[in-house]
Amino acid sequence: MAGTGKAHLRPEGDVLIRVEDLVVEFPAGRGRTVKAVSGISFDIVKGETLGLVGESGCGKSTTGRALIQLPSPTSGSVRHGFVELTELSDEAMRRRRTDIQMIFQDPISSLNPRRTVGEIVAEPLRVWGPKGAAEQKALVDRILDAVGIDPDLARDKRPHEFSGGQCQRISIARSLVVDPELLICDEPVSALDVSVQAQILNLLEDLKAEYGLTLVFIAHDLAVVKNVSDRVAVMYLGKLCEVAGPDELYANAAHPYTALLLGSIPEPDPSAAVDEDLVDDGELPSPINPPSGCRFRTRCPQASELCADEEPQMREVLPGHHVACHHPLVAVAGQ
Amino acid sequence: MPLFTRLCLGWLVAIVFGAIFADLIPGLQDPNYQGFLFGTSATNEPPSLTHLLGTDNNSRDILARIVYGARVSLVVSMTAVIMGTVCGGFLGALVGFVRGKTDAMIMASVDVILAFPGLVLLLTVVTLLGRRDLLVIATVVGFLSIPPYTRVARATALAVSRREFVMAARAIGTRKRTILIREILPNCLPTLMAFALVNAAVIILLEGALAFLGLSVQPPTASWGNMINAARVDLRINVWPAVWPSLALVFTVYSLNVVGDHIRRSKAVRSAAL
C-alpha cells in the first residue's frame, strides 16, 4: 500500500471536508524529518462517521490535527466547503474553529485543573457565543445535561473530582456547546475502561443523531472503529492502505496489512481459535526513513519486487471499497 | 500542619510584623541609641532585663537592632520575590508558551546573567553603583532575581503547554493572549510560589553575606549581616552580639525552608491526586 491516489474520493456535493495530498513533516534534529503523514487524500461526507484506524505512529492523530490546522500541514489541501483551510490566516482560521471541534485522548489532561466545570464548558461561548451570562449558563446547563452530567452538581466542581469517563463527557460538552458541524475524536475512549468506553461510544452515537454531527473517529482499536464508523480508512506509516465501509472492510479485507490487523485482534470467544500461524515478527520501520515503494512491504507476506519499486495507487476492488496494494487479497473488479 | 511547622510559621509572622511595626513596639529602644555616651548603658553588656539580648560594642540595644535589621532582610527578599514572580514569571510563561525566536533571545540573555555566580555579580554591580542604601540594594537584588524565575516559569509553561487542555483551548479558537492568561499562567503559579519560598531564603542569605562583607546597607543602619560583621572583631570579649543576629538569620532561613517544604509536599500530594 502505502499508496497515494484519489480513486476513493467521492464526487463533490455532500462532501463536508476534502483532504488532498496531505503531507505533515516534523523536524527530528540533525536536519532529518519525521514523515508523519505522506500524501494522503480522503473526504468526509456530511453526517457520516469516518473511522481512521492504525497502530501507534501511523500518523492518524497528526492527520486529525492537520484538519484543524494545529499545526498546519507541510503541504496539501484541506477544503471545508468552498474554503481552503490551509490558506487561511491564523485569525481567519481561529474564526472557523467553531465549525470544527476536537476531543482528545486523555480526558483528565484535556481539562484545565484550575478551573470549574462550568467555566470550562462555557469557555467556547466566552469566545464565540452570546455574551449574556444567563444565556451562557442556560446553554452550558443544556449541553451538560445532554452528555449525562448533572449541571447543578457539576458546575462548581473542578475536573479532578470526576472520573475519567465523566471528564470525557465534559470534554464532549465543551466541544458541542458551540454547535459544530464536524467533531474530530482523537482516541476518545482508549484511556477508559471497557464499561465506560461503551457509555461514551453510545453517547457519541446519540449526540451525532441529536445534533446532526459529522464525526472523524481516530482510534487504534479496530472493534471500536467498526462499531461507530460509516466508512473506515486504514493507515500505515503515514499512508492510507484501504478505505471501505466497515462491514465490507471487516468481511473482505483486501490489504495484507488490514488482514494482519484483523487477525491480531483477540476475540472474546474461546471457540475462535487464535491464529498462531499468523507470521509477523516484523517491526514498524522508522518514519524518518520509510521503505521505498509500498511502505508495508517490509512486513508483507505478499511483497514482490514491484512493491519496492513502485508505490501502489488507490483502486476500487469492490463498489465503495478501495485499496492501495499491488497484490490485494480480493480480486480487483474489472480485471 | 504539624506543630513544628506551625512554630516556624509563627516565627516568620513575628519577624514580618516586628519589621513592619518596629516603631510601634512599646519598650523597644532606638536601634542607634548609644547608651554609653549618656551613661545609661555600657558597651558589650550581657543580656539583662533592660537589654533583653544585651548591648553591642557601641552600647546599642541588640534586640532593637535585630528587629530593625529584619526590615532589610524583609524588604530585600520581598522585592526579589515580587520582581521575580511578576517580571520573571510572566516573561518565562510567555516565552515558554510562544517559543520561537523571542524565546531563544530571552533565554540567551537569561543564560548570560545566570552564567555569573550570584554573589560575585551582586558584589560587582553594588560596588560600581557606588550608593548602598536599602532602595539600591533591593532593586539590584530584585533585578538579578528575574532570570532564575524566568527559567523556572518557562520550564513549567513548556510542560503546561503540552497538556491537552491547551490544545483544546486552541481548538476552540481561544486567542493566544487569553490562553496565556487563563490557561498557562494559573498553572505556572503554584510552582512559582514554591520556588519563591526557597528563593526568599536564598536571598536572605545572599544579603546577609553582602552585609557581612560590608557591602550592603551602610552602618549605622542595622542589618543582620553587618551586625555579625561588627561583632566578629570582639568575639574574644563578648560573643552575644554575634550570637543573636546569627540565630535570627538561621532561624528565619530555617523556618522559610520548613514552611516551603511543607507547602511543596502538600502540593505534591494534591497534584498526584489529579
Next chain:
Amino acid sequence: MGTFIAKRLVRLVGTLLAVSFLTFLLVNLLPGDAINALIPIDAQQDREFVEQIREEWGLNDPMLVRYGRWLGDAVQGDFGDSIVTSRTVSSEIFHRLPVTAELMLVTVGLSVMLAIPLGVMAAYREGTRLDQVISGIAQVFLSIPGFVAGLLFIYVFAMKLGWLPATGWNRLSNGLLDNLRTVILPALSLALIEIAVYTRVVRSDVMNTLQEDFVLSARAKGLSDRYILFRHCLRPSSLTLITVVGLNIGTLLGGTVVVEFLFAMPGLGKRLLDAIFQRDFMMIQGITVFVATIYVLVNTAVDLIYMLVDPRIRKAD
C-alpha cells in the same frame, strides 16, 4: 554525539563572549566612573590633568573599540594591569587561584563523599528514625550560611579549643598537614550548605528511582537490595547530583569570597574584595570575567559528563 559537542562548544563561546561583554559594560557604564578610582577627588578639579589621564587609559575611545581591545588582550591572557598595585591582573589571578581552587575542591569532595551515603541511606530507610535524623540535620545545615558557620568554628576550634588556626594560609608546599590545618575550617564552613543540598538531592532522587518500574522488576528477579540500590538506583540518581554540583559551583564561588574574607585567606575572592574596596576596576573586571568563565566551563563540562553517563541523551540530537 559529535554534533552535540560541537553545538555545545559554539554555545560556550557565545556565552563567554556575552559574559565578558556584560562585565565590560557594567564596569564602564555604571555611574562610578573609573576616573574616580584613578585620581583623588581633589585632583579632579584639574580638567587638563583629568583629560590627559583619560587619554592615557583610552577612556575616550568608543566603548566597542575599548571592548574589542580589551577582549583581544584577554584571549591572550592579558586582562590589563591593576590600577592600584600596577601588577598585571592575570599574574594576580594566577597567584591567587590555587588557594581558591583547593578550597573549592576540598569542599565539593567532602560534601559529595558525605552526601551520597547519607542520601542513599535516608532514601532506602524512608520514613524511619534514621531518615528523620538525616533529613532534619540537612534541613538545619541548609540554613547556616558560611560566615555564621565560619565564625562558630573559629570560636570553638581556634579560640576555645585552640586546635586550629583562626586565620591565615599555609601553601601545600609547606607540607600537607599544615596546609590541611588551614583549609579544613574554611572548607567545612562552606560544606555545611553543600552537604545539605546534595543529601536532599540524592535522597529525593533515589526515592523517586526506587518507585520506578525497573526497580520493581529488579526485585522480582531476586536481586539483593544492596545490588539494586547501588547498581540500579545510584546511577540514574547521580545524574541530578552532577547537575546540581555544577550549578552550585556558582553559589560556592560566592561563598569563597565570604569565607576567604573571614579566614583572611589569600585567594581570588579576597583579592576581588580588596579590588572592590580599592575601586580597582581593571582587577574587578578581570576577576569577574575569570570567575564567570570558570563557572561556564564547569557547567559545560557537567553537560558533557551528563551526556556520557546517560545513553538516552547520547543518542538523541
Next chain:
Amino acid sequence: MSDAVETDRRLLTVTDLRTTFSIAAGDVQAVRGVSFALDRGRTLGIVGESGCGKTVLARSIMRLNLGSNVTTTGTAEFAGRDLLSLPMADMHEMWGMELAMVFQDPMTSLNPLVRVGRQVTEHLRQHLGVGRAEAARTAVDLLNEVRIPEPEARLKAYPHELSGGMRQRICIAIALACEPALLFADEPTTALDVTVQHQILNLLGREQRERDMAMVLVTHDLGVVAGRTDDTLVMYAGMVVEQAPTGSLFEEMRHPYSEALLRSLPRTSQVSHTRLAAITGRPPDLIDPPSGCAFSPRCPYVQPRCREEVPPLSAVDDPDHRFACWTPVGSPEGMAAFARNVAEGLPQAVAVDLTAPSSTGSGGAS
C-alpha cells in the same frame, strides 16, 4: 480448577488473601478475600477493569507491594511453602528462580541506563553464581529463544534503542532466565500495538507450553483471556465474582458483571453501529465498599437481598464453575429479577434491555 487433580500437580494455592493500603483518606481494601488454586503447566487468566485489584493480587502473592502502609493477610502456598510468611531472605531466593514477573510497560520496566546484556543475566549470576562468559552465552540463547534477531548486537544496546515489542521480549527473556515454575504476566501487552500484542502472546504461550510452566495472565481484555488461558477469574472491587474454566465461562456467563463486561465490549463480529450494553455508574470506592454485593449498585438484576448480603462464591451445576451471585444470569431468579427491574424502570436494567422498543436513550448516567 478441579479438586480431583492429583495433588502433586498443584503448584499454588491462595486462600483468603486480603491486601489493604493505608492512606490519609482511610484504608483502601484493594483485595478482599481471594482464593484460588493453580496447577503446574496451566494458565490462569485474571480479568477485570482498572482498580479491581488484579495487579495488587498478583503483586501480593509475589510479595512485591512495597511500602510500610501495605498489609496482606491470608496464605499463598507455593510448592508446599506459604509465600506470605516466608522470611525475606528466602523470598529473595524464590524471586527470579521459582517466581517471575513480566510487567505492563516494557518502556519503564527496564533500567534505561544499563545495557540489555547485564539486565538479562545479572540475576542468573547472582542466583546461580554463573561466570561472565557463561552468562553471556546464556543471554544469547535466551534472546534467540524469544526470537530477537542479532542477539549479540542487542545485548550491547540500551533499552531505548529497541522498540516496545523488542523490549517486552527482553523482559520475557529475563523472566525465563532461571526457569521459573510460575510466571506472572501483569498486563504484558496493554502498552503495545495489536499486532505486537499478538506476537507477544504467542511467544508467552509457546514458552509456557514448552517449559511446563504455570502462568497467571493479568489483563483487562476479555479477548486476551479467551484465547490464551485454561481458567479465568473475573474480579470486581477486590473480590472474585466468577471463576471457571475459560471455555465454560464464555459459554455461559453466570455473574451479571461478567456478562455486562462482555456485552459492553465492541466486537468485530458484530455489525457496525450495534448498540453496546454499557454498564452504568462507576466502580465502588474501596475505602468504604458498599454493603452486600459490590456490583449491586450497577447490576441490572439487583434485588433487595443483594444490597444487604454478600453472596458467597459457590458452584451450582458444574463444580468447576463458581460465581458469587444471588440472582445469576440464566437462572429463573435472575430472569425474574431482570423483568421486575425493567418493569420498575431501574436505569441500569433499562439501559441494557436491548429488546425493548424504546432503547434509544443515552446509555450512561454516570
